[in-house]
Amino acid sequence: MIVYLNGKYLPDDQALISVLDRGFIFGDGVYEVIPVYWGKAFRLDQHLARLNDSLRGIRMANPLSTVEWTQVIQKLLEFNTTTDSMSVYLQVTRGPARRDHAIPATTRPTTFVMVNPIPAPDAEVIKQGISAVTLDDIRWKLCNIKATTLLASVLLKDDAMKQGAYDAILVREGRITEGTASNVFVITGGTVRTPPKATDLLPGITRDVVIELAQRDGITCVERNITPVEMETADEIWLTSSTREILPVTKLNNKVVGFGAPGPMWRRITSLYQKFKKDLRDPS
Numbered sequence: 001m002i003v004y005l006n007g008k009y010l011p012d013d014q015a016l017i018s019v020l021d022r023g024f025i026f027g028d029g030v031y032e033v034i035p036v037y038w039g040k041a042f043r044l045d046q047h048l049a050r051l052n053d054s055l056r057g058i059r060m061a062n063p064l065s066t067v068e069w070t071q072v073i074q075k076l077l078e079f080n081t082t083t084d085s086m087s088v089y090l091q092v093t094r095g096p097a098r099r100d101h102a103i104p105a106t107t108r109p110t111t112f113v114m115v116n117p118i119p120a121p122d123a124e125v126i127k128q129g130i131s132a133v134t135l136d137d138i139r140w141k142l143c144n145i146k147a148t149t150l151l152a153s154v155l156l157k158d159d160a161m162k163q164g165a166y167d168a169i170l171v172r173e174g175r176i177t178e179g180t181a182s183n184v185f186v187i188t189g190g191t192v193r194t195p196p197k198a199t200d201l202l203p204g205i206t207r208d209v210v211i212e213l214a215q216r217d218g219i220t221c222v223e224r225n226i227t228p229v230e231m232e233t234a235d236e237i238w239l240t241s242s243t244r245e246i247l248p249v250t251k252l253n254n255k256v257v258g259f260g261a262p263g264p265m266w267r268r269i270t271s272l273y274q275k276f277k278k279d280l281r282d283p284s
C-alpha cells in the first residue's frame with residue numbers, strides 16, 4: 001500500500017514517524033474517515049470542514065489547503081484503488097517534540113493519509129441486523145472533536161463485544177449520545193429521531209445525509225434528546241457511519257427491537273442512500 005506522509009508518497013512499511021511524535025505520546029491529533037465510491041470522495045467538503053473544526057478544537061492550524069488535501073487523496077486513490085468502495089483515513093498530529101504536556105510554541109505537524117477498501121457489508125448483518133448494549137458514556141466532554149485519542153471508545157467496544165453484542169450505544173446523563181464509532185437514530189411510529197449536535201457527540205456526515213434524505217422523502221425527522229427508556233420501546237434503531245453506512249440494530253440489551261429484523265424504515269432509508277450514491281456516480 002502506498003501512503004502519504006509529510007509530503008511524500010511511499011510504501012507503508014517505509015512511512016516512519018518519530019517515537020517522540022505527540023500523536024504517539026499523547027494521542028495529540030485528529031483524524032477523518034472519508035468514504036469513496038467509484039473513485040469519488042463522498043461529501044469531501046463536509047469532511048474537510050469537520051477536519052478544520054477538529055483542528056481548531058485542538059488549537060492547530062491545518063497543514064494543507066483544501067486543494068492540497070484533494071490532490072493527496074486523488075493521488076492515493078490512483079495508487080491504491082482496488083474496489084468500488086474505498087475509504088480515506090487521514091490524520092494530523094502535533095508532531096515530534098520533547099515530551100511535555102504544554103503545547104510547544106512551534107511544531108512540525110505530522111500529516112498522514114492512507115486509503116483502504118471498505119469491506120462489503122456482512123450478508124448476515126443485512127438480513128438479521130446487529131445487537132447493541134447500552135453502556136455508560138465514559139468518554140471526555142469534547143466528543144465533537146474527531147480526536148485520535150480513542151481509548152475509551154476501544155474499551156467500550158470491547159465491553160460490548162464481551163457481552164456478545166456488536167457495539168455499544170452510549171448513555172450520558174440520562175440521554176443517549178452515539179455509538180462507539182457511529183451516530184444513533186431511533187424510529188418510533190414513523191418518526192425518525194436522533195440526538196442534536198452538541199459537544200457530547202461527533203457531528204456525523206452520514207447522519208447529515210440520512211436526515212436530508214429522510215426529510216426530502218417526506219419522513220418526519222427530528223433532532224432531539226432521547227432517553228434509554230424511549231429507545232427500548234422503539235420500532236427501529238440505526239447506527240450510521242461512513243464505513244458502515246446505516247446498520248439496523250435489532251437487539252438491544254438482549255431484547256428484540258421492533259419485530260427483531262431490519263425494519264421497513266431502514267429498508268426505505270437504505271434504498272434512498274444507495275440511490276443517492278449512485279446518482280452522484282451517474283449524474284443525469
Ligand code: PDD
Pocket residue numbers: 033178179180181182183201202203204205206207240241242243
Ligand atoms: N467513525 N460518532 C463517532 C464517535 C465516530 O467515530 C463516527 C465515525 C461517527 C459517524 O461519523 P461519520 O458519519 O462522519 O462517519 C459518529 C469513523 C468511521 C471511524 O472512526 O472509523
